[in-house]
Amino acid sequence: MNRLARGPFVAALVAAWLVALALGLLAGGARLAPGAVVNALGGGGDDATRAIVWSLRVPRVALGMLVGGVLAVTGAALQALVRNPLADPYLLGLSGGASLGAVVAIALGLVSPWAVPLAAFAASLLAIAVVYRLGRAAGGLDPHVLLLAGVVVGAFAGAIVSGLLAVGESHQTRSAMLWLMGGLGGVGWPGVAVLAVYSVPALALLFVEARALDLLALGEESAQHLGVDVRRTRRRVYLAASLLTAAAVAAAGIIGFVGLAVPHAVRMLRGQEHRALLPSVFVLGGAFLVLADAGARSAFAPLELPVGVVTAIVGVPLFAVLLRRTMAAR
């Protein structure tokens, strides 16, 4: 597959983003007419429609753009950091930590809507600290040890989660499973605001390290010779990516596939250079998640599918086509 030139690629990104924005706002469980939605966006129409659009739909689309973007960017950064194409935002034990926090909060009967996201966030931070500690070898963070540490911490947390689910009351088990499946409907405007404020510095830090990530891809020694402080870059990228993922998981639960597939798709379409890759991945990840969520809300309306189901069902075939065409062109 031929890579796209800069112009067409940017145009395609913008088009995908606009389509996602439009469908995200127009589709949904309430079956509002497109005219009514547009009217409500402009502040017109009846109170009920305006409330649905502004209090439910718009924050949901905004959260999708943010969470999808954050997951995709952290996936791209971690794939470069550990130099492993299988790396995704959850690989480093984060989903295990977040799940454990959420399940413990639910098992303790903490009913406030913010208790579960906060507990998931706190437990993710704990998992990050443990993995970081284990992964810090003599020469700074060792990618291989980091991966291994992430996997074992994830497995440990997963075992405790399974244990708690097995002995828990059925409605608690159900709450926990549902939360773990992930979804964009749970936090509303406050969640969007918190995630946005929190993500900006971490995303900026990753962008600052973009050049160093390019050089790291050449190998550690080459990077060192070219003036990269490898230890510092690794530490920064790992911490920024982990903290971003923890926040995304706290807001939306565990949504798979975005962080794995979107960076690869952009690399296949446009190339490896991280300065271009990271922003593109952010936009495409957000658009993809918003589109998937629009599908999840409308496919069986008024019933709703977990959005992670849609990201995988739609994303895997698309990804497979892209992969085959890339391989064929090689």
Place this chain on the structure above:
Amino acid sequence: MSVSRIPRSRHIAGLVAVLALAACARRERAAPGAASSVTDDWNRSVALAAPARRIVSLAPASTELVFALGLGERLVGRTTWCDYPDSARHVPDVGNGIGPNVEAIAAQRPDLVLLYASEANRAAEQQLARLGIGVAVLSLDLAADVRRAARTIGALAGRAAAADSLVIRFDTALAAASRRRDASAARPPVRVYVDVEGNPPITIGAGSYLSEIVAAAGARNVFDDIRGGSGIVSLEAVARRDPDVILVLSSDTTRAPRLERRPGWRTIRAVRDNRVLVLDGRLYGRPSPRMPQAVRDLAERLARLRSGTE
């Protein structure tokens, strides 16, 4: 002559019927240990050599039925979640009803296990059958299941007559509760949303006994177009359907559900107006012989809410 022959033949027919009934009654009395055989909700034929003496009940709904049939003394095991009637708590706890602990059940040496019809219980059914323990699989999702389960348990425990009378009382009480509602049904039905789970919102559909309770109480479930027992719905669909009242199913009625604190829920009018009723999970959490009581309770509370006193 011919005039008197007809009544006589009627007498004879009546007499035969009475004799037949008497014979049946005598057989039930004379031979309580006779083999009983029924078909359960997985279409399995269940036969016991003698009426069940040691019963393990693996669903809160069947535990209630066992007590309602006067068989509480014969219960030797129940699930952790069987909380009604209070005396159920004195029965040994054998753990979960879905994916049950077969060893713990077998240790109670039951001759009959009442198993909930969940696909997760296929393996347990086979293991128990292999141990030679009688197993009756019961659906228990709708009012009709309560009737059928009562008869199944009654037949297997030698209490067929008690089961029949329980079913008659159940139907009479349900009809009475619905009739009372008919008398006041001049106004359009109250439209309710049943809250099972907040994030994502899960509600009940037409395939649940709760929809039946709501309908019998003269209200309407705004999601009765969902055919299954329950489903995940969009919060915006709830707001759009604009229910008059929200019913929150809770195992802890002392704790206010505070729906207005859930992000986005204030878009729903009933939440803003605080038209929320908490339903006690012990009464509403399962289809049980107390469904008529739930119908009466709900109808009364909806009426009070309408008149502004709750």
